Amino acid sequence: MSFFQSILDLLEGKLGLFNFSGTSLNDLGVDLGTVNTLVCTANKGVVLREPSVVSIDTSTKPSTVVEVGLAARDMIGRTPSHIKAIRPLREGVIAEFEWAEVMLRRFIDKVIGDQGFFQGHPGRIVIGLPSGVTEVERRAVGDAAYASGARIVNLIDEPMAAAIGANMPVEKPTGSMIVDIGGGTTEIAVLSLNGLVVTKSLRVAGDQLNQNIQDHMKAKHNIAIGERTAEEIKIQLGSAFPTDDVDDTDEMEVRGLNLETGLPDTITVNTLEIRECLHDTLMEMVVGVKEVLEETPPELAADIVDRGIVLTGGGALLSGMDELLAKEVDVPIHIANDPLSCVVLGTEKLLNDPTYASILKTTEYDPRAYA
Numbered sequence: 001m002s003f004f005q006s007i008l009d010l011l012e013g014k015l016g017l018f019n020f021s022g023t024s025l026n027d028l029g030v031d032l033g034t035v036n037t038l039v040c041t042a043n044k045g046v047v048l049r050e051p052s053v054v055s056i057d058t059s060t061k062p063s064t065v066v067e068v069g070l071a072a073r074d075m076i077g078r079t080p081s082h083i084k085a086i087r088p089l090r091e092g093v094i095a096e097f098e099w100a101e102v103m104l105r106r107f108i109d110k111v112i113g114d115q116g117f118f119q120g121h122p123g124r125i126v127i128g129l130p131s132g133v134t135e136v137e138r139r140a141v142g143d144a145a146y147a148s149g150a151r152i153v154n155l156i157d158e159p160m161a162a163a164i165g166a167n168m169p170v171e172k173p174t175g176s177m178i179v180d181i182g183g184g185t186t187e188i189a190v191l192s193l194n195g196l197v198v199t200k201s202l203r204v205a206g207d208q209l210n211q212n213i214q215d216h217m218k219a220k221h222n223i224a225i226g227e228r229t230a231e232e233i234k235i236q237l238g239s240a241f242p243t244d245d246v247d248d249t250d251e252m253e254v255r256g257l258n259l260e261t262g263l264p265d266t267i268t269v270n271t272l273e274i275r276e277c278l279h280d281t282l283m284e285m286v287v288g289v290k291e292v293l294e295e296t297p298p299e300l301a302a303d304i305v306d307r308g309i310v311l312t313g314g315g316a317l318l319s320g321m322d323e324l325l326a327k328e329v330d331v332p333i334h335i336a337n338d339p340l341s342c343v344v345l346g347t348e349k350l351l352n353d354p355t356y357a358s359i360l361k362t363t364e365y366d367p368r369a370y371a
């Protein structure tokens with residue numbers, strides 16, 4: 001470390017180049033999602049929003065990273081044989097998790113470079129992770145964050161961060177219930193007094209809905225479609241419930257590969273058949289919500305019946321998702337503002353708002369604890 005750097009370190013520590021809550025202006029919040037990664041800084045809000053994708057060149061030994069984020073996603077399904085575009089967090093498999101580490105470091109480095117951080121490295125990094133990840137996976141993420149130069153790393157359960165980002169009163173002695181439907185996991189949680197009271201992490205979410213559409217195309221139309229086409233169908237035509245805004249006869253043209261002829265083919269699909277093929281997966285989510293409610297202590301359950309359940313994550317944007325849940329569980333359902341950003345906005349509030357100081361204290365990741 002240079003003499004100049006040491007002086008800067010000293011200044012930051014002794015003279016307090018900190019914001020009002022005592023966290024450093026170089027602090028970062030990260031939502032490391034299975035589909036999207038978002039990063040915010042303590043004072044500038046969300047500064048990075050990219051797909052959680054890495055493309056790697058397998059012709060080198062060991063394999064090397066070609067692109068991360070948007071550029072890597074555009075390669076999915078379109079790569080030559082030695083380049084692979086992977087989504088390292090898809091199923092939380094540990095072999096892919098190594099690439100998750102690399103991806104996280106690249107994103108953090110990018111933000112640090114773009115923001116011209118005072119000393120070239122972050123102070124604290126708060127990372128939201130699915131509550132269902134294993135200890136090994138938590139360690140991999142915690143270590144990757146330290147390796148990017150952070151002094152303190154906090155690993156926060158995704159539903160806690162999402163609830164804070166959705167402005168729910170998690171610090172109060174009242175029940176707040178959140179359902180975060182992401183790409184890989186649906187996190188269902190009841191929170192009170194800054195803690196998770198009941199929680200359930202289902203490994204079915206938006207990715208599974210895409211898979212349902214791909215399976216349906218094969219079974220009903222004898223056509224193979226890629227993951228991105230399936231997602232387009234879900235977003236354009238998908239719905240969870242027959243609401244007034246949804247016209248069941250709406251159609252869309254879909255291109256894929258005819259499985260009989262092996263040639264490209266175009267078919268037409270309609271709203272109703274897509275809703276039907278999503279039904280079973282959506283009911284798994286409904287059952288998860290019911291189970292969490294059943295396990296919730298009665299006082300908190302009464303709060304939830306009064307205040308309703310808040311939906312976050314990209315799955316909250318599926319048309320009629322709120323109506324389906326409202327009908328099935330008989331509790332008011334509210335979709336959060338900007339559901340795709342709730343987790344990262346929660347990490348931003350954790351960094352900036354002294355209300356959550358106790359959460360920051362109890363969620364610090366200590367790599368020595370595992371040594």
Ligand SMILES: Nc1ncnc2c1ncn2[C@@H]1O[C@H](COP(=O)(O)OP(=O)(O)OP(=O)(O)O)[C@@H](O)[C@H]1O
Nearest residue numbers: 033034035036182183184185206313314315317318
């Ligand atoms: N308008 C929409 N309708 C339906 N689904 C949508 C819509 N917009 C986004 N999605 C879905 O939301 C999912 C991504 O949401 P999000 O960014 O919250 O996930 P994530 O945080 O990366 O995943 P996880 O929380 O499981 O780690 C994708 O499956 C995407 O298809």
Ligand SMILES: [Mg+2]
Nearest residue numbers: 033182313343
């Ligand atoms: Mg998420």
